[in-house]
Amino acid sequence: MEKVYNHKLYESKLYAQWEQSGFFNPDTAIKDATPFSIMMPPPNVTGVLHLGHAFENSLMDAEARYQRMRGKKVLFLPGTDHAAVATQARVENELIKSKKYKHPRKELGREGLLNEIRAYAEKSKSTILAQLRTLGISCDWSRLAYTFDEQRSTAVNAMFKRMYDDGLIYRGYRVVNWSVKGQSTCSDDEIVHQEREAILYTFSYSKDFPIPIASSRPETKLGDTAVAIHPDDKRYKKFIGKTFIVNFVGQPLKIKIIADASVDPKFGTGALGVTPAHSQIDYEMYEKNPEIGIIPVIDQFGRMTANAGKTSEGLKATDIRTKIVEQLKADGLLVKEEKIQQSAGTSDRFGDVVEVIPMEQWFVAVNKEIPSSLGSQRPGKTLKDLMREAVTIGHNGDKTQKIQIVPKRFEKNYLNWIDHLRDWCISRQIWWGHRIPVWYRTNKDSLVTERIMSIEQPRGDGWTQDPDTLDTWFSSGMWTFSTLGWPQQTADLATFHPTSWMTMGYEILFFWMARMILMSTYALDQIPFRVAYIHGMLRDEQGRKFSKSLGNGIDPVEIIEQYGADALRFALVYGAAPGTDQAWTLAHLKGGRNFANKLWNMARFLQMNGAKFDAAATTDTALATVIDETTANFEKHHFAEALRTLHNYTWHELADKEFEAAKTDWNDETAARLAQKFTTLLIMIHPFMPFVTEAIWQELGLKQHDTDFLMIQQWPKR
């Protein structure tokens, strides 16, 4: 053995051996072993793996390797995510930046742009997969999945059909979040609220209208159809139910006074100009008072529509604001203008301030009763109910079908989010994604449009497919079972679902976890996973997020090159408490590298002194305690604690005390005892630092035959 452990000599070689051995594949395990499954959260094909991915995968791989050593039939299934809007936005940006195209969609057309995105995605995908191997991730490559491959597309279509047939997917005209820049809808959770300064104008529509209102967007007031006041507001109570015809900067409006408890009498003038077409809350008032009507005045390009009047039509909404304000001033109608801090919803992918616009889109109804197509398990329940039950009383009230969220505090976050959930807009106007399996045909004479849900093009002439694609979370919501062959009732599905353990960052709790629960409980009548382990985010040394714009990114592959995969994994796990952010620090990385080398040299010491490893030495109490603690910590998913225990004991007890003492009192008995202790620890450290431990195992000659890897040794019992 070399004096110093050199990871470069072992890592790729060992990974190839493991992969070839077939032990990553659960089918190689003992037949009647208990199944244990982990679905890798599929990294987006928008780029390459960053430190956060390395972190998440280090945790999963520790769990997978631990369970494998405990004799389970472990499926750790790898995959990638096409990440619809994220990938398209990325590629479009790069195409524009490269100056090859100004408007990629226009210049390339649908197929042309898709080809560009596909090429980008494939390249990114292969990089990601190589990176996972470099990290030493013990996943089953034979079951590799991609959210946009053929099998997953089949599953998506099957799900769409099922929800469509159940009436849970519907086409509706409602207000949606619209990114003018991206020319697409986005769901409520794809909105990022940003604080910004705005001016709040207080004014009256006209001289003869009794109630002044306030708005930071006077141009939308051209679409007002009502004014809402609090039902108990004494100032305005007498007007409730009355309708006024007003002339607002030259545009006639019909305004009804309505009462709504959500209006805050203390804010502004205590009266809210209701714009059903361009505000979510106003739209809800319109739903309660449909007689007020809905008048869209802004179109999908952010320009004023004909409804806004001749003088405004075609102009940018933002441009006519100043005009309107000047007009109000001139007419003596402007009461006040004040600067306020306002949070504006922006598109998380395209970055522009989102417009609320009424449109025909596809939605998933979360508050609608699910027809009992699956039998009578859930009479009267809605998708929202299913999402809630899975973490409270268990799916269908079955305690064995209850998801355990670790740490528990995220339960509250999740439930709070569920309560506020509105119907989920699933159609997107971008091209990269699963196309909506619905076809339309318009009869030329009657102008009646037929619509059918079909995956294949229907027979007959004149059919065109819905141009929209599905929200990316529609397919990732199915990840725990689309990867197992659903809608086919495969053996894998029966064996590995519900999956045992899932990990994700808290930032996608709502995006992803909620959708997985929705899809799985609805379609399979099963929870998607038994445990959801929520990890924190990795931050830079100053506690900032890693981001492209800050340029503080760290390439895991470079770290591995220099320090080794084990050192990186050690560093990432060592500082990780469940659900808590951690700052990335070189200190832990050095600690990891040093520990790998320490293990190496402990082995070397034993080897040089001719220690024999076949003696059945007994486990002393100190080691037994370590085994107990480590096992308990694994069971509680306290990975950092387990690693710390192992590290401390190995270094500061076994090496510093027992190895040192043995130097002056070396005999066969001592040698056997130390050897036995060391190999026991080697097994337990393996899930965290797979390469160096496996390398030592082999260097010590403990690999007795071709397939006798450390990775499949039995977890120690006391």
Added chain:
RNA sequence: GGGCGGUUAGCUCAGCUGGUUAGAGCGCUACAUUGACAUUGUAGAGGUCACAGGUUCGAGUCCUGUACCGCCCACCA
């Protein structure tokens, strides 16, 4: 506005259901050795566990409040 988290050694953080001298990594100081490992060893410095009350035989650990950081959600037009 609602909710959640953090405040422990110079830095990054552990400390799970309250129990003897509060821990780790890295850093620091002194010394040592090249006989497993300088990616080392030995010894050591360094903490009134944010603050104020309370519960308890006993609190970093539980309760109440305060301050300061941070995060998430939300329809203050």
